[in-house]
Amino acid sequence: MKRLWVVAGVLASFALFATQAGGQEEPTTTIEEPTTTTEFVPPPDVTTTTEPIVLPGEHIDGGSLILGARFENTPGSDCQVEGSLVGQQMNLIRHETGMIGAVYGKADLGGGQLGLVMVQLGPLPTAVIAYRAMGTCNQDMVGMGGFSSTDTGARFEGIGYGLFPGDFANFVTADVTVTASGGEPSLDIQAAYDFLAQERPETP
Numbered sequence: 470m471k472r473l474w475v476v477a478g479v480l481a482s483f484a485l486f487a488t489q490a491g492g493q494e495e496p497t498t499t500i501e502e503p504t505t506t507t508e509f510v511p512p513p514d515v516t517t518t519t520e521p522i523v524l525p526g527e528h529i530d531g532g533s534l535i536l537g538a539r540f541e542n543t544p545g546s547d548c549q550v551e552g553s554l555v556g557q558q559m560n561l562i563r564h565e566t567g568m569i570g571a572v573y574g575k576a577d578l579g580g581g582q583l584g585l586v587m588v589q590l591g592p593l594p595t596a597v598i599a600y601r602a603m604g605t606c607n608q609d610m611v612g613m614g615g616f617s618s619t620d621t622g623a624r625f626e627g628i629g630y631g632l633f634p635g636d637f638a639n640f641v642t643a644d645v646t647v648t649a650s651g652g653e654p655s656l657d658i659q660a661a662y663d664f665l666a667q668e669r670p671e672t673p
Contacts, residue, residue: 524654526562526571529554531649532622534576536583536600538610538631538638546634548606549642550579558661559585560654561623561647569623572645574654575661580605584664587625587643589616596625598643601665609633609669612641622646633669 537549559574571588581604589596596616602608614627625643630636 522658524560524656526560526573526654527650528652528655529557529559529561529572529574529645529647529650530652531555532645532647534559534578534585534646535642535644536578536585536602537606537642538608538612538629539640540631540634540636541639543631543634543636546608546631546636548602548608550581550583550602550604550606552576552578554645554647558656559645560656561645561650563620567620569618569620569645569647572623572643574656575664581607582664584661585643587616587623587645589618596627598625598627598629598641600643603664603667607633607669610638610641612638614641621648 532554533552534554535549535551537547539547554576557574557576557578559572559576561569562571562573564570571586573586573588575582575584579602581602583600583602583606585598585600587596587598587600594616595613597611597613599611600608601610609632610629611632612625612627612629614625614629617624623643623645625641627641629638629641631638
């Protein structure tokens with residue numbers, strides 16, 4: 470692109486020189502215009518894809534999840550989903566001590582789908598959470614609150630803001646129970662991106 474601007478600048482200089490010299494009879498020598506033309510080639514169609522990444526942690530092979538929130542001004546959006554994590558794309562990351570410090574992934578629960586990221590803030594008994602639930606429970610949530618965990622479970626309770634339905638959440642909870650885990654983490658990154666990129670209606 471920089472080279473194209475340089476070429477354009479040179480051509481503009483020649484055009485300016487020719488304009489200024491237009492009223493003069495001398496010199497009589499003229500410059501032939503180049504016959505070579507550059508054909509415009511339109512750029513290829515751009516599609517959004519995700520690059521393969523190395524996922525951290527380990528896969529949750531067995532267990533359950535409870536997730537949901539209550540809102541200050543839109544109680545009709547209060548809901549909670551729960552179900553088994555067997556066969557789901559949910560994963561965990563452990564501290565050096567073996568305790569669970571983060572849970573992330575995608576699952577089909579409660580007649581719908583959800584995507585979840587929950588991460589403890591270092592050694593503090595606090596975590597941040599972000600999730601999307603679609604189906605029988607429809608919430609897009611970011612929150613912060615208290616966090617506790619063992620080697621077989623992790624629990625979050627706090628407050629947050631629902632980007633959908635667009636209201637303050639005075640209670641947000643996530644309770645993960647792990648009965649079996651191990652092996653490589655599992656998550657279809659493209660499917661997760663497509664799920665998170667789905668548009669919501671303007672109002673609940």
